[in-house]
Amino acid sequence: MILASTLTTNLAILVLAGFVGFVVISKVPNTLHTPLMSGTNAIHGIVLLGGLLIIGLSGNGTFNKVILVIAIAFGTINIVGGFLVTDRMLEMFKSKPKSPSGAVKDAEAKKEKAP
Amino acid sequence: MSAPPLATSFLHNQNFLDVLYIVAFSLFIQGLRGLSGPRTAVRGNRTAAVGMAIAVIATLLNPNEGNWGLIALGMALGVAVGVPAARQVKMTAMPQMVALFNGVGGGAVFLISWAEFRLTDGYSHTATYIAIFSLFAAIVGSVSFWGSNIAFGKLQEILPGRPISLGAAQQIVNLVLLILAVAAGIDIAAGNHSELLFIGLLVCAALLGNAVVLPIGGADMPVVISMLNAFTGLSAAATGIALNNTALIVAGMIVGASGSILTNLMAVAMNRSIPAIVAGGFGGGGAIEGAQGAGEHAGTVRSTSAADAAIQLAYASRVMIVPGYGMAVAQAQHAVAELTKELQKRGVEIGYAIHPVAGRMPGHMNVLLAEADVPYDQLEEMDEANQEFARTDVSLVIGANDVTNPAAKNTPSSPIYGMPILEVSNSHSVIVIKRSMNPGFAGIENELYYEPETTMLFGDAKSAVSEITAELAQI
DSSP: OOOHHHHHHHHHHHHHHHHHHHHSSSSSOOHHHHHHHHHHHHHHHHHHHHHHHHHHHOOOOOHHHHHHHHHHHHHHHHHHHHHHHHHHHHHHTTTTTHHHHHHHHHHHHHHHHHO | OOEEEHHHHHHTTTHOOOOOOOHHHHHHHHHHHHHSTTTTTHHHHHHHHHHHHHHHHHHHHSOOOOHHHHHHHHHHHHHHHHHHHHHHHGGGGHHHHHHHHHHHHHHHHHHHHHHHHTTTTTTTSSHHHHHHHHHHHHHHHHHHHHHHHHHHHHTTTSSOOOOOOOOTTTHHHHHHHHHHHHHHHHHHHTTOHHHHHHHHHHHHHHHHHHHHHHHOOOGGGGHHHHHHHHHHHHHHHHHHHTTHHHHHHHHHHHHHHHHHHHHHHHHHHHTHHHHHHHOOOOSHHHHHHHHHHHHHHTOOOOOOHHHHHHHHHHTTTTEEEEEEHHHHHTHHHHHHHHHHHOOOOOEEEEEEEEEETTSSSHHHHHHHHTTTTOOOGGGGEEEHHHHHOOOOOOOOEEEEEOGOOHHHHHOTTTTTOOOOOOOOSSSSSSEEEEESSOOOOOOOOOOGSSSSTEEEHHHHHHHHHHHHHHHHHHH
């Protein structure tokens, strides 16, 4: 009974999270697709938690410890690398609101002078 | 009173840790909402990162946690590899970096399933559903790991970008591998505790990951990376159910769902169906047809010089830049930005026509141009740009190929027929900067180059653009 209810609760969470994922992402400008892919990529690095949980349990032999350390390293690379790369990409968009208007004004001013 | 001190018991209380998980995945959702708008994107990404930090801390506070030395070792290794990789990667190499980060995520998933299998003596002390989800995670994680590595190899050009396939047998081989992996999984879930069988399952899934991605041409790689990203998300969610961890379920499933949407958006932009991409077979037929096309058209290509191009551009009133991956590879975005500034000084109106899949991922070109300080309002999306071409004097195509190929509109037999393109040939004249007449990433000849209004400027994108800028100064 207890197991069954854990399973159904978790399945309910799974389904709801799926809908949240669909709704949150539905309206994204093309420009942001690459950063978004990279950002979601970083989020699935959460598998790190799985490695952290299992390595804490007793009964892990040497081989298990080795593969879990690799799994933790992999998960950490996924998280740290993913968020940093996304941040770098987005930093390039961040300065946009200031520079374009300035550049356009510049260009327009020069255009007026040109003829 | 033998109760532990209040602070300790509170920090290690399971309800408190669950609340931390809820805070963490609320931050993920909030962060993703932020990532979907240009102004809120930076904050969104950082919000999600904070959520991740909270989730990791909550897990480390778990009262059963131990083996701190190994945890520190693993995380230190991860940081030592991940941080420099993310800091130093060039913007042009971004797609393969994402592929690699995705791959290690998949790798972590199948390793965790393997450890869980060993720790429970082949799931002998656990409920069947836990075995099923853990085995699902092992198969999908392994496919994602190997598939992403192949995608990385292709984009990094360690492996040839062209499809490598077994031909007609490919789909049968894929199907057999999938059936073998699933059959091994069913046998284990039904009570077979043999570790050899589990390793067999991992090997079949690994071969499947290779077999699925190797036959796919480089042009379809963005869709594949996005699909594998969704796969890794789903496998993380399955790991979450196997380990009864809410944060894993929610975060993994959100990535699975959003990744599927993104994959679909990309496939639609390229007019490709996801089953067709996975089934492979793109590129081979096109290359043969392209070769014939080259024979037919040979001799009708007109080439031009940097000086002539400079004159053409200087006296235009509207110029449309059509950047493609070739520009990115040559690191020419800064030179292009220079050129357009020079042209603007002369009163030329500038626009950049951005195809949704220009570069190797949707939005990749925007990132590269933003890096070169190209004003955001000069970037025009495909539909907008296509209306502008009729009143454009010169379209300057820099390293873009398939996204300008009129065959997508005119030649029903072409493999890219139906793909939305930038209708460059509607402008008064076209200058194409290209290394040689070699066909593009998709291996298809471009009819645009043989049209009467098109001239070709052969050479490396960066030096060709710099030459034009230099010539422009002399006019």
